[in-house]
Amino acid sequence: xxxxxxxxxxxxxxxxxxxxxxxxxxxxxxxxxxxxxxxxxxxxxxxxxxxxxxxxxxxxxxxxxxxxxxxxxxxxxxxxxxxxxxxxxxxxxxxxxxxx
Numbered sequence: 532x533x534x535x536x537x538x539x540x541x542x543x544x545x546x547x548x549x550x551x552x553x554x555x556x557x558x559x560x561x562x563x564x565x566x567x568x569x570x571x572x573x574x575x576x577x578x579x580x581x582x583x584x585x586x587x588x589x590x591x592x593x594x595x596x597x598x599x600x601x602x603x604x605x606x607x608x609x610x611x612x613x614x615x616x617x618x619x620x621x622x623x624x625x626x627x628x629x630x631x
Contacts, residue, residue, distance in 0.1 A: 538576035546572045563597045564590030570623055579629075588626035596622060 550565035567590045574586040600618060603611040 532580035563593035585630040
């Protein structure tokens with residue numbers, strides 16, 4: 532079986548710029564939606580063992596975790612931020628599946 536990524540650089544640049552603008556113009560509130568937008572594009576262009584991936588996460592779902600993680604980071608004076616990368620990867624993995 533073949534595994535591949537068929538996204539293009541110009542697409543990645545465009546989606547990344549759109550996500551950055553969304554994050555900046557919403558003063559960070561739009562970050563969960565920007566993350567979901569980028570993950571959706573990446574999984575849409577990823578094939579594992581001949582099966583295309585799909586991402587079903589929504590910005591609203593991530594927003595609750597985003598606020599919780601932000602508050603925990605503030606309360607622990609930044610220590611919780613060491614776990615943010617792992618927490619985000621766990622959340623993304625939970626919402627990534629093989630397309631039907």
